[in-house]
Every structure is written in structure tokens, then in C-alpha cells.
Amino acid sequence: MSYVEQVYQKVVERNPHEPEFLQAVKEVLDSLEPVLDRHPEYQKAGLLERIVEPERQIIFRVPWVDDQGRVQVNRGMRIQFNSAIGPYKGGIRFHPTVYTGIIKFLGFEQIFKNSLTGLPIGGAKGGSDFDPKGKSDAEVMRFCQSFMNELYRHIGADVDVPAGDIGVGAREIGYMYGQYKKLTRLYEGVLTGKGLSYGGSLVRTEATGYGLVYFVDEMIKAKGKSFEGATVVISGSGNVAIYAAEKVYQLGGKVVAMCDSNGYIYDKDGVNLDTVKRIKEVERGRIRDYVKSHPSAEYVDGTGIWNIKCDVALPCATQNELDENDAKKLVANGCFAVGEGANMPCTPEAVRVFLENKVLFAPGKAANAGGVATSALEMSQNSMRMSWTFEEVDAKLKNIMVNIYKNVSQTAKEYGHEDNFVVGANIAGFLKVADAMMAQGIV
Numbered sequence: 001m002s003y004v005e006q007v008y009q010k011v012v013e014r015n016p017h018e019p020e021f022l023q024a025v026k027e028v029l030d031s032l033e034p035v036l037d038r039h040p041e042y043q044k045a046g047l048l049e050r051i052v053e054p055e056r057q058i059i060f061r062v063p064w065v066d067d068q069g070r071v072q073v074n075r076g077m078r079i080q081f082n083s084a085i086g087p088y089k090g091g092i093r094f095h096p097t098v099y100t101g102i103i104k105f106l107g108f109e110q111i112f113k114n115s116l117t118g119l120p121i122g123g124a125k126g127g128s129d130f131d132p133k134g135k136s137d138a139e140v141m142r143f144c145q146s147f148m149n150e151l152y153r154h155i156g157a158d159v160d161v162p163a164g165d166i167g168v169g170a171r172e173i174g175y176m177y178g179q180y181k182k183l184t185r186l187y188e189g190v191l192t193g194k195g196l197s198y199g200g201s202l203v204r205t206e207a208t209g210y211g212l213v214y215f216v217d218e219m220i221k222a223k224g225k226s227f228e229g230a231t232v233v234i235s236g237s238g239n240v241a242i243y244a245a246e247k248v249y250q251l252g253g254k255v256v257a258m259c260d261s262n263g264y265i266y267d268k269d270g271v272n273l274d275t276v277k278r279i280k281e282v283e284r285g286r287i288r289d290y291v292k293s294h295p296s297a298e299y300v301d302g303t304g305i306w307n308i309k310c311d312v313a314l315p316c317a318t319q320n321e322l323d324e325n326d327a328k329k330l331v332a333n334g335c336f337a338v339g340e341g342a343n344m345p346c347t348p349e350a351v352r353v354f355l356e357n358k359v360l361f362a363p364g365k366a367a368n369a370g371g372v373a374t375s376a377l378e379m380s381q382n383s384m385r386m387s388w389t390f391e392e393v394d395a396k397l398k399n400i401m402v403n404i405y406k407n408v409s410q411t412a413k414e415y416g417h418e419d420n421f422v423v424g425a426n427i428a429g430f431l432k433v434a435d436a437m438m439a440q441g442i443v
């Protein structure tokens with residue numbers, strides 16, 4: 001058994017009930033064999049054993065009172081995975097499926113993603129099994145305040161800087177920021193994704209979706225293709241999906257389908273993004289409402305969005321939402337590129353189908369890094385007590401995404417896996433963190 005296989009075996013023994021975490025670790029470790037051949041010193045330093053173990057996990061009770069006066073109790077957590085290259089950084093997810101296996105897979109991915117941005121940020125993730133769907137603003141506020149009543153002890157502008165993720169947007173960040181400030185009396189950049197009136201950065205709302213499309217654009221341009229005239233299917237209709245769609249339209253493509261967890265809409269004339277924004281950002285409604293104002297579009301309950309013919313597929317909803325059969329369908333329908341806006345949305349079997357069929361595949365830790373990169377730009381602006389214009393931040397974001405593409409594709413080539421951006425992203429993200437960990441001793 002190789003060193004890498006031995007490390008993975010130990011991870012399986014230690015975390016037997018966390019399949020998503022095991023999936024994320026296996027994908028990274030599988031890419032690292034050639035790196036370990038070149039760097040035998042990593043084994044001596046126990047580098048892999050250390051990188052797969054979080055530096056710290058904080059799990060806490062979150063009690064709150066609902067609108068009926070009943071006491072509710074959720075579980076909160078923050079997993080601070082790796083601080084070798086900077087303060088912990090990563091989102092907070094509020095969703096009923098949250099448990100340690102999900103937050104650990106996200107925190108682990110975040111280490112390498114944050115490294116790829118080229119900015120000094122370590123990896124972390126947090127969340128709760130609280131479901132904001134159907135809750136009143138007052139309930140969400142009480143929950144967020146209670147969540148922060150514990151979390152504030154473990155974070156800080158130079159310690160750990162959380163942000164949003166599924167179920168956590170501007171509203172939740174605002175409530176958490178207010179409570180942090182009240183508890184600590186500090187007005188500092190402790191969270192990103194803040195509102196513009198209290199330290200937020202322009203473009204952070206758009207950043208993950210825009211960044212995804214900048215990355216995919218670079219990847220397909222290298223093969224002589226473009227978004228101009230391309231038909232695109234995007235799963236999800238949340239923050240990442242909406243702004244990926246906006247950038248696709250700006251580059252001349254047409255988005256024909258989007259979804260939420262209940263079902264998908266198909267609009268052959270191109271999904272009207274103003275309508276989706278109204279339904280999702282203002283009314284907090286369901287995607288099925290789209291057909292009320294666009295009767296020529298179709299709404300279909302359940303999964304199945306990947307059966308729709310497209311040139312480019314952008315999974316932007318959640319982990320493991322696109323499986324082997326979906327991938328085969330996309331290939332059969334002529335899809336030539338897939339970009340992961342979500343974290344780990346494609347199963348390992350689906351990724352294999354794409355790579356075997358020469359579909360250009362942009363893995364999430366590279367392709368969706370624009371969100372956290374812009375969060376780091378928000379941290380810089382907060383530290384400098386200034387704010388850049390939309391154009392300035394957007395230009396920096398685009399530059400970062402182009403550089404990530406270059407780094408990932410060059411690394412893939414250098415290690416003998418040309419056009420395999422999964423291997424390229426894992427190795428390039430790992431090398432910087434490994435170098436920093438080696439320099440800092442056994443900690």
C-alpha cells in the first residue's frame with residue numbers, strides 16, 4: 001500500500017460515517033501520488049496525516065424561541081481546518097442536511113480552493129441544521145443571534161472570517177454581524193458578504209457566479225469555443241446560479257433551464273433573469289412560480305434538469321446533484337463543457353464520464369473560487385478602511401480567475417495530465433499549503 005493509500009485508509013477508519021468527507025479526501029489524495037514521488041520529505045513530516053485532520057472543531061447548542069413562543073434547539077458548528085497560509089476563511093451553511101460530514105468536506109475543499117486564489121486565507125467551514133425556509137425574519141434573527149452568542153469566541157478579523165453559503169445570504173450575515181459587534185464592541189471585518197452600508201464589498205454578491213463563468217470562458221476559449229450563442233443549463237436558483245446566469249447572458253449565451261430543490265423550469269427562449277431574481281431574492285418563493293408570468297415556459301417537478309440539451313452545464317445547487325447517468329445524458333446531448341459552481345456537485349463517477357469523453361471539466365475548488373477570493377478582497381478593503389469601485393473589484397476578480405485557470409492547466413500539464421483540471425487544481429492548491437506547513441514545523 002502506498003503512503004497515500006495508507007493515509008486514506010486511516011481517514012476511513014476515523015470517519016466511517018461521513019461519506020461526503022471521505023469522497024472529498026479521496027479525490028484530493030488520488031491526485032497527489034506524483035507529488036509525493038517528487039517530495040518524499042512530506043511523508044517524513046506526516047504532512048498528509050496532518051492535512052486531513054481539522055485543526056479544531058467547535059460544536060455547540062443553538063437555542064432560540066420561535067414565533068409561537070416554543071423553544072427550538074439546533075446544532076451549530078465551525079470546523080477550522082487549516083491555517084497554514086492565512087486566517088481561517090469559509091462560509092456558513094444553514095440547511096437541515098448539515099452535519100459534521102458535510103461541514104468537514106466543505107472545510108477540506110476550502111483549504112485548496114483558498115490556496116488557489118493566491119491570497120493569504122486558510123480553510124474553514126461552519127453551519128447549522130437550522131432551515132431558514134419558511135421562517136419569519138424575526139425567527140431568523142433570533143436564530144442568528146443565538147448562533148453568534150457562541151461563535152463570536154472563536155472568530156475575529158485575523159483569526160477566522162466566516163461568510164455565506166447555502167441558506168446564508170445578506171440577511172443572515174447582517175444579523176450575525178450585529179450580534180458580533182454587540183458582544184465584542186469591535187467594528188472589524190469579521191464576516192464577509194456584508195451589506196454595502198457597513199463594510200461589504202461591491203461584487204461580492206455576484207462574485208461566485210461571475211467568477212465561475214470567467215473561469216469556464218477561459219477554459220473553453222483555449223479550445224476555440226465561446227459562450228457566444230451557447231445554450232447553457234444551470235442548476236439551482238440561488239446566489240451562485242443567478243449571477244452565473246447573469247454573466248452567461250453578458251457573454252452572449254442563453255440559459256434555458258434553472259431549478260430549485262422542488263423542480264426545474266425550461267424556457268427555450270431563455271430564462272428571464274429579472275423574474276428569477278424577483279421570485280428568489282425578493283419574494284423568497286419557489287421556481288415553479290416562474291411559469292405564472294412566462295406561460296410558454298415549462299415547469300417539471302423533481303430532478304431531471306440534466307436531460308435538457310445544452311452546450312455548457314453549470315451545476316450550482318449542491319453536492320452530488322449530478323450523477324453518472326446525468327453525465328452520460330449530457331455527453332450524449334453534445335455538452336462540451338461543465339463548470340462546478342457548487343461544491344462537489346458531480347459524483348466521482350460523473351467526473352470520470354466527463355474526463356473519458358473529453359468534456360472540458362472545471363472542478364469547483366478552482367471554478368467557484370471567485371466568491372472566497374472576493375471575500376478576501378473585502379477583508380483587504382476593511383483593513384484599509386476604504387472601498388473600491390465595482391469595476392475595480394470586478395477586474396481583480398477576473399484577473400484572479402484567469403490566473404487560477406493558468407495555474408491549474410499548467411500544473412496539470414507539468415504532472416502529465418494535460419486538460420485534467422481536477423488533478424491540476426488539487427496539486428496546485430496543495431503545493432502552496434504543503435510548503436507553508438513544512439516551513440512552520442510539526443504543529
Ligand SMILES: NC(=O)C1=CN([C@@H]2O[C@H](COP(=O)(O)OP(=O)(O)OC[C@H]3O[C@@H](n4cnc5c(N)ncnc54)[C@H](OP(=O)(O)O)[C@@H]3O)[C@@H](O)[C@H]2O)C=CC1
Pocket residue numbers: 164165166167168208235236237238239240241259260261262316317318319321341342343368369371372
Ligand atoms: N455563495 C457563495 O459565495 C459560494 C457558494 N458555493 C456553493 O454553491 C452552491 C450554492 O450555494 P448558494 O447559491 O450560495 O446557495 P443558495 O442558498 O443561495 O442557493 C442554493 C440553491 O440550490 C438549490 N438546491 C439546494 N439543494 C438542492 C437539491 N438537492 N436539488 C436541487 N436544488 C437544490 C436551492 O433550492 P431550494 O431553495 O429549494 O433549497 C437554491 O436554489 C453550494 O454548493 C455552495 O457551497 C461555492 C462557492 C461560494
Ligand SMILES: O=C(O)CCC(=O)C(=O)O
Pocket residue numbers: 089090091092113161162163164165192343368369371372373375
Ligand atoms: O466567501 C467565503 O469566505 C466562502 C465562500 C464559500 O463558502 C465557498 O467558497 O464555498
